[in-house]
Amino acid sequence: MSTSTEMHATAAAAPARLLVVDDDADLLRLLAMRLQATGYDVATADSVAAARSRLGVERFDLVVSDVRLPDGDGLALFEDIRRQHPALPVILLTAHGTIPDAVEATALGVAGYLTKPFDSQALLQGIRQALQRAGPTHARSGLRADAPGSAGDTAWRAAILSRSSRMQAVLDEARLVAAADASVLIRGDSGTGKELLARAIHLASPRAAAPFVAINCGAIPEPLLESELFGHVRGAFTGATSAHQGLVQAAHGGTLFLDEIGDMPPALQVKLLRVLQERAVRPVGATRAQAVDLRIVSATHRDLDAALAAGQFRADLYYRIDVVSLQLPTLAERREDIPLLAGHFLRSLAHKYGRRLTGFAPEALEALATAPWPGNVRQLHNVVEQACALATTALIPRALVERALRVQPAEALGYAEAKRRFERNYLIQLLKLTAGNVSDAARLAERNRTEFYRLLQRHDLTPELFRGAGPDVEQ
Template identity: 40%
Template sequence: MTKAATKAAVGKTILVADDDLSVRTVLTQALKREGYEVLAADNGATLYQWVMEGRGDLVITDVMMPGENGLDLIPKIHRRAPDMRVIVISAQNALTTAVSASEKGALDYLAKPFDIDELLSVVKNALRRRPAGEQNNAGAAQEAAHVAAALDKSFVVGQSRAMQDIYRTIARLRSADLTVLMTGESGTGKEVVARAFHQFSRFKEGPFVAVNMAAIPRELIESELFGHEKGAFTGATQRHIGKFEQAAGGTLFLDEIGDMPLEAQTRLLRVLQEGEFTPVGARRHVKAQVRVIAATHQDLRARVRDGRFREDLYYRLNVVPLHVPPLRERTEDIPALVQHFLRQSGTLKVLEPAAMAVFRTHGWPGNVRELENAVRRLAALHTEDVIDASAAQSALSAAAIAGAAQADSAQSDIAAMVAQALSADAGLMAGTDVYGRIIRMVEKPLIVRMLAMTGGNQIKAAELLGLNRNTLRKKIRDLEIDVKKGGRS
């Protein structure tokens, strides 16, 4: 027990409620070593009685206990003791638990099994914070119900430690409008996490607008983001509302932010600093009433060092950094994800343990997106209700079947994207180069994907694309594509 810990803990009593004796014992011993007084119970009723008696400076409570749910206990505690800090610990490792705990007034949430040093740090910091009563929201029960309903529409699934950290961040930022910068490989679900941030925030009643910076030709980026007036440039035959204005009152998700050209980065920085923007060709200023979430699979710090990304913009975006891990680093989440995608497919099929083992040992280079495709193929094509290991392996190795199914889906997606681009921007229809403009929109993401598939091998990528090697190099340079040998591009 350190002198600092003793001084911070002096005169402080921690109330603990958990029906697991081993958890109560570990908590009691660890807290007492730090100098706290501890009262521990195996149920919520005893805990609440202590609160009624005016005892305790902080509560640590489990969720599922005999007699009363720990989450339902929080509002009762705060009605009796508005200043009481509450920390929730739970084996129910889901986004609903983390967010509901926050909505009901908990100061923090830790998933079991938790790190005891982390919990002690949370306790110490909690006792330094403002009283809990100043932080509570009215109508917490109704908000918790909304959270549970919203989760049903979310694809954020997982019980791994990495996902628990994401859940806690979402819960903590529910009332804030801080900018979030997400990093992670393609297919990890960054947009899904961004949508969860939106669903569980004060912006949830507004629109969620996503834009992929890698898919927009550099000459159209400012018009796409900020809009333009009629006659602002050749081909601007009518006024266009940009993404910032479309997302007013909601969330703007800027995917693949690392692909944004430097000149557009300058304008984005100005918008984030000043809170307003001017559409191309306009004199009017428009308030940027949006919450911005950005994402990238690239190393932005390296791009800053190389002069390809503004350092000041990086720090402006990176207020809340969040890493979304690849699926291979959270394989314990695969069973829950499989069940989720099976439910989404509207099937009652199940995987036998051996089939699940096949999925858990697969490398998943395409991450969650690849897993979703495999499960949906099995749901659609497997004729038996129980999916065995052979079927699971076939779903992963039958490239011809998968390729045909995905090609049809991709063709439909591309057709929809072309139609959307033409209807969203009248400027694309101006002049006689519609074909060239559309091709430029898909050229960069296609080359980026080929380089990723070949580990940055430009010779192999050129061969797959059917391009001359020098032509590919010129396109890489002109499109400002970052190439990393042996890794992602």
């Protein structure tokens, strides 16, 4: 798997990860032991603050929380979770349960509500039901067909970390189309994970045991692209001293991923269309075609509809590759995934650099969560990697994140320069207000005409520029 696809992939067969929150140390230990014995991956917290800290840098599939905690209550924690991680189910426990509390919790969307003392089997059943209701694409597995350990789950070996409802909708569609053999066109900005999704579809398809072959149509020079795609025979052109198998033939039985297909030259679009129609490819210089059996998954960041209208992309090829279209959201459109992804990158990169890093300072997470992210997930990975490489403390500070984001510090002006700018701007506003009438402007400024003219000369301002429809003056 390439670097771009590794950045937010994880094994789908991993056990569901639970966060248990309770200030009773003995009960917390007992719950953790019981859940771990059942096969869950369990983390614990003994306060609202500790739970928020872990939720900020780690990913979980479900939270089990006591309602009464020393620094808050479970309902308040649930409200935080619902804002930050809307797809994450929460089960509440309480020794002070009342019908109104249960009604309020259920109305708010809590996945379950148990009153202490409770039967451990009731809790386990509640957890199973909550994870099932979270759907086949809960937080742990972006792509998931069946319950852990089933034959279907083995097929879904590629996963995309996400709690975003928008991303989950895309993954639901990808799960459905993976089982079919239809051509798929993945649309999305650069860095959103188009190749990762293509690999996930391949690994979840009946072709998973066969090759997945990827080619970037915009990265290979046009004179070489035909030979790379379709291969050539010996002597086909100058320098062809031996036969060369093309990527189409290499993908036989599997999936051919054509990244940035919108950049494919028109002449090659014709040849690719012939391959899709005839299910056969003729290498450059060959006299016979070779049968191929493959699935085409394409991707583009370009507007292919506009390219069609401009005559830059063939309509007949477009309808061949766009049988099913999937649109990946930008990172800015799935901001709830930023802490999840940043924490995942931090753990893998800390190991890479041999650093003992535990997470991000709250201010650093805020900077990550509010950044514009024009480079999407690829940029996030880059920012986290730079911060990891330069970190000298266990918690990554905001300053390192802003440095990696290239956030410019606020300009600090000296008193004299700040005064000069204010004075010039004030004079301009007066002249605009009075349409360049110096007498009126001086009266508003409570200055005589001579003094006012002296101020205008100091700032190189001419009253005539403000009379009539003259050019705007720079402030």
